[in-house]
Amino acid sequence: MIQDPVDSELRPVSREELYQLVWSMPVMRAAARLKVSNSYVARICAALDVPRPPRGWWTRKKFGQTLTRPPLPPPRPGRPLSWSRDAWGGSLSTYYKRRRVWQAPAGDLHPLVVLATEIFRAAKTEPTASFLVTRANNAIDVAASAETLRHALAFANTLFLALEARGHSVIVAARRRFIRPRIEIWDEPPVHCSEKAAPDLAPRWPTVAMLQDMPAGIAIVETCREAHVKYLGDGKFEPVPPKSRKGVRPVLGITWNDWQPRPAGRLKLVAYSPVHPAAWMREWQISTLRKHEREVEMILGWLEETAAQSFAAPPA
Structure with missing residues (x-):
């Protein structure tokens, strides 16, 4: 006491x-x-x-x-084991806000995903593209909207547990000399928007899996699409129905139509070399099925084969 x-x-x-x-x-x-x-x-x-x-x-x-x-x-x-007035500062809210984001079956939780769930409870929506944004140092590399966040965390949980079951560690590589290259998140090349209109949702630190001596960066991102929107005021936009103005509410004051990136509801896993210069990058679409074991098995097979080839290759 x-x-x-x-x-x-x-x-x-x-x-x-x-x-x-x-x-x-x-x-x-x-x-x-x-x-x-x-x-x-x-x-x-x-x-x-x-x-x-x-x-x-x-x-x-x-x-x-x-x-x-x-x-x-x-x-x-993922929960803190102690508290001190000086050490915590304002970050305590990450752990006591009660809005539920996602919960895996009991006993089947990866600590990094548990912590990410707590962090995303306090995440804010990026105003232009409606993605959740957090700049917490220890957040895993997940970029998604509020609608797809649970699916993204569920897949991350399955992937991380499978990696560690095979003896590969998964870390948020804070203060290590790893890079996280920019990842393309457009579903299709934009027509009305600039290529750079989609926000760069890179985390503060990359998420890295260690396979033998090969580090592999891991990112789970939701793709985006172009959306025709109407400005409603107060920083808010509403989609314009295609080929019709019916259904768009009247606006008092100044308004305009615009094209902006919006979440497409589709997730992909991106694995990449986190060592500069990045030597390789590979993407997989993530299905909407709740069980991802077959997808993860295929992904792990490719990563382990790549690691074996990298380990066997003679030094340059």
Whole structure:
């Protein structure tokens, strides 16, 4: 248990310590110990997945009711194991926002995908092309709209688990000398838009799988298409129905029609050499089926064959 409020600022508070603290005194006293607000104690507990007393628990205990507290659950993959005031700053919201993005079957979760799920809960929509954007350092390389995000994360989970089942590690390569080349996301060459109109959705750090001694960059991206849109005001656009103006709402004030990139609803996996200069790149379309085992098997076969050839090739 935390013995001194000053101590909580100097070192991380573990999940076990936080659990003992919130179940040993009312939230106002616990907040004073941590030097945060009452509501922020609840956020810390949510982020660390620590249960806390429900409303009225301390009053009922004061009047002699026999109450039991729930046990501290084991830590979930990708969740923080401790909290400190200086270390967390504003990033705590990544873990306590409750909007569900995607959930795989219990016991079948890759930690990087669990963390990506938490990160994308706070992601914002890119205004021009409607893709979700996050600049978190530890986010995996997924670029998708809100409608296809669950599908993208489900495929990433299957792929990462299959890679590690074969002895290949998967990492977000922070601060390593790997590159992530620009990936083409147009479904078809644009006619009305510039080739550069599609946003560059590269993450801060590439996602890399290590196959023997060969690194392979991995990106899961949703393709985009051209869309004819009408400006509605306040930064918002609405699709213009083809060959007809019927169905487009009237607009008060200045308006215009434009062509913009929009998510096409189709995902692809891109594997590439993350070492400059990039020596190879390969793409696969991802089906809409929930089970991706056959697709992943084919992809892993190609990657392992490429790694074997690279390993066997004599040095230049």
